[in-house]
Amino acid sequence: MPDHHPSHAEEAAPTRPRRTPLIIKDPPDRRLTALWILLGLTWLIGTPASLAALLFNTMDATLHPAAPGSTAPLTALRTSLAALLLTGLALPACAAATAALTRRPVPALLFTAALALTATPLLLTVTPAELWAALTTDLTP
Incomplete structure (x- = not known):
C-alpha cells in the first residue's frame, strides 16, 4: 500500500476547532432565593417599624401616665x-x-452586615446588661 501524502489543498484546508462543552452550574433553588428575599424584606421593613413602635410606646408611656394597676403601657x-x-x-x-x-x-455576608447595622446602634445606646434587665425584671408582669 502506498503511503498517502496529503495534497496542497488538504494541507491548506482549515481544521475544525475542537469544542469542549462548557459546564454551567444549575441555578440555585428558587425557593431558597425566595426565602432570602423574604427574610431580607422582613428585616428591612420590620426593624424600623418595630423601632418606631418602641419609640412611640415609650413616649406615650412617659407623656400619658396610665391609671394605677393598668398594664397596657408595659404590654x-x-x-x-x-x-x-x-x-x-x-x-x-x-x-x-x-x-x-x-x-x-x-446571603451570609449580607445578613451579617444587617446584623452589624442593627446591633451596633442598639448596643451603643443600651448596654447588654441594661437590655437584659429590661427584658427580665422591668417588663415582666
Whole structure:
C-alpha cells in the first residue's frame, strides 16, 4: 500500500476547532432565593417599624401616665421591644447562620452586615446588661 501524502489543498484546508462543552452550574433553588428575599424584606421593613413602635410606646408611656394597676403601657413596650429584638437581632443572626451552613456566601455576608447595622446602634445606646434587665425584671408582669 502506498503511503498517502496529503495534497496542497488538504494541507491548506482549515481544521475544525475542537469544542469542549462548557459546564454551567444549575441555578440555585428558587425557593431558597425566595426565602432570602423574604427574610431580607422582613428585616428591612420590620426593624424600623418595630423601632418606631418602641419609640412611640415609650413616649406615650412617659407623656400619658396610665391609671394605677393598668398594664397596657408595659404590654405595649414589651411587645415592641420583643419585635425589635426578633427582627433586628434574631432574624439576621439566624439567617446568616443558615446561609453559612448551606454554603451561600452572598446571603451570609449580607445578613451579617444587617446584623452589624442593627446591633451596633442598639448596643451603643443600651448596654447588654441594661437590655437584659429590661427584658427580665422591668417588663415582666
